[in-house]
Amino acid sequence: MCTVCGCSDGEVEGHGNGDGHGHHAHGDIHFGQGLAGVAVGNMTQERLIEIETGILSENDRYAAGNRAKLTAMGVFCVNLVSSPGSGKTTLLCATIRAMGGGAAVIEGDQQTSNDAERIRETGAPAVQVNTGKGCHLDGHMVGHALDHLHLHSGDMLFIENVGNLVCPAAFDLGEDAKVAILSVTEGEDKPLKYPDMFTAARIALLNKTDLAPHCDVDLDLYESNLRRVNPTIDIIRVSARTGEGLDAWLGWLRAGSSAKHTARAAG
Amino acid sequence: MHEMSLCEGIRRVVDQVAGSGDITRVTRVRLEIGRFAGVEKPALEFAWAVVMRGSKAEGATLEMIDLPGRALCYDCMATVSIDHRLDPCPNCGSGKLMPDGGDEMRIKDMEVL
Numbered sequence: 001m002c003t004v005c006g007c008s009d010g011e012v013e014g015h016g017n018g019d020g021h022g023h024h025a026h027g028d029i030h031f032g033q034g035l036a037g038v039a040v041g042n043m044t045q046e047r048l049i050e051i052e053t054g055i056l057s058e059n060d061r062y063a064a065g066n067r068a069k070l071t072a073m074g075v076f077c078v079n080l081v082s083s084p085g086s087g088k089t090t091l092l093c094a095t096i097r098a099m100g101g102g103a104a105v106i107e108g109d110q111q112t113s114n115d116a117e118r119i120r121e122t123g124a125p126a127v128q129v130n131t132g133k134g135c136h137l138d139g140h141m142v143g144h145a146l147d148h149l150h151l152h153s154g155d156m157l158f159i160e161n162v163g164n165l166v167c168p169a170a171f172d173l174g175e176d177a178k179v180a181i182l183s184v185t186e187g188e189d190k191p192l193k194y195p196d197m198f199t200a201a202r203i204a205l206l207n208k209t210d211l212a213p214h215c216d217v218d219l220d221l222y223e224s225n226l227r228r229v230n231p232t233i234d235i236i237r238v239s240a241r242t243g244e245g246l247d248a249w250l251g252w253l254r255a256g257s258s259a260k261h262t263a264r265a266a267g
Numbered sequence: 268m269h270e271m272s273l274c275e276g277i278r279r280v281v282d283q284v285a286g287s288g289d290i291t292r293v294t295r296v297r298l299e300i301g302r303f304a305g306v307e308k309p310a311l312e313f314a315w316a317v318v319m320r321g322s323k324a325e326g327a328t329l330e331m332i333d334l335p336g337r338a339l340c341y342d343c344m345a346t347v348s349i350d351h352r353l354d355p356c357p358n359c360g361s362g363k364l365m366p367d368g369g370d371e372m373r374i375k376d377m378e379v380l
Contacts, residue, residue: 048378049377055374195352
């Protein structure tokens with residue numbers, strides 16, 4: 001029995017289990033055909049019924065469950081968000097290799113398990129979630145993926161969201177922080193075009209800096225535009241190819257992880 | 268953005284509430300949407316008609332109430348009301364604004380028969 005929504009677990013691709021998604025034998029999970037039910041208390045009155053419920057309240061409940069579970073396990077979790085092609089997976093592989101262990105990954109894409117396979121080549125466990133037609137991961141999907149990972153205290157969990165700078169901003173997954181990845185080839189005004197995502201993120205990684213000399217881009221302008229939409233955002237310039245900035249990025253992750261452990265120990 | 272998913276979320280709540288008691292039909296649903304919620308209203312209207320088909324809220328009027336966008340200015344430290352995400356601070360003209368309200372997406376209430 002699935003502990004997230006009560007659906008029966010362990011389904012092989014092609015065999016529905018009535019909850020609208022299948023659970024794969026290889027740890028790949030497919031969504032896109034339906035969603036689980038919601039429980040809301042009865043509030044019937046005469047003709048006008050007060051509801052006062054958030055439209056995303058169901059997602060938020062799943063996300064809160066994921067957050068509680070990760071906190072209890074002592075796992076620091078980041079949600080990586082970006083446009084398609086910003087270099088998320090390559091950067092993630094470089095990050096995991098530099099960490100030398102203690103990483104696990106939930107990979108979100110509409111189709112294919114290519115990215116999870118690339119992650120597994122680094123030695124880190126990875127679960128692929130295919131959203132079907134969905135444009136974002138949600139709290140429910142991540143809850144299922146967590147059941148397929150064997151996490152240990154002190155691990156870092158990376159959730160690589162579907163490449164999309166719009167929808168994933170609104171969907172809490174239970175992470176400790178959203179990490180926006182922006183590559184230098186995308187244009188300095190990207191933060192102004194898609195402000196919501198960069199406002200929701202606690203840190204931005206300005207990726208592919210090795211390409212900057214070939215692209216006539218102004219890296220300082222990227223940074224000032226990021227701070228225009230989010231005055232408190234942390235920014236690190238990185239290159240997965242040359243390793244530039246990886247130490248600072250790992251330092252940011254470790255600081256976040258130890259702050260979480262300190263807060264947890266303090267109760 | 269993801270107006271179809273949002274409508275599916277609304278339908279789940281409406282079905283739950285309307286499923287109890289002797290409600291035969293939902294005639295109106297009112298939402299509160301913040302200016303910075305990223306919701307495209309015409310897309311939500313379109314998704315509404317499609318997603319509510321076959322439910323007690325089929326044909327119901329969808330009413331969206333705008334909630335203002337609020338932001339904290341990091342230069343004059345005032346909480347200000349702004350219409351657009353990239354507007355400057357109406358107080359001091361600074362561009363360093365951090366939204367701190369206006370991302371609401373709530374189902375307020377509904378009228379039923």
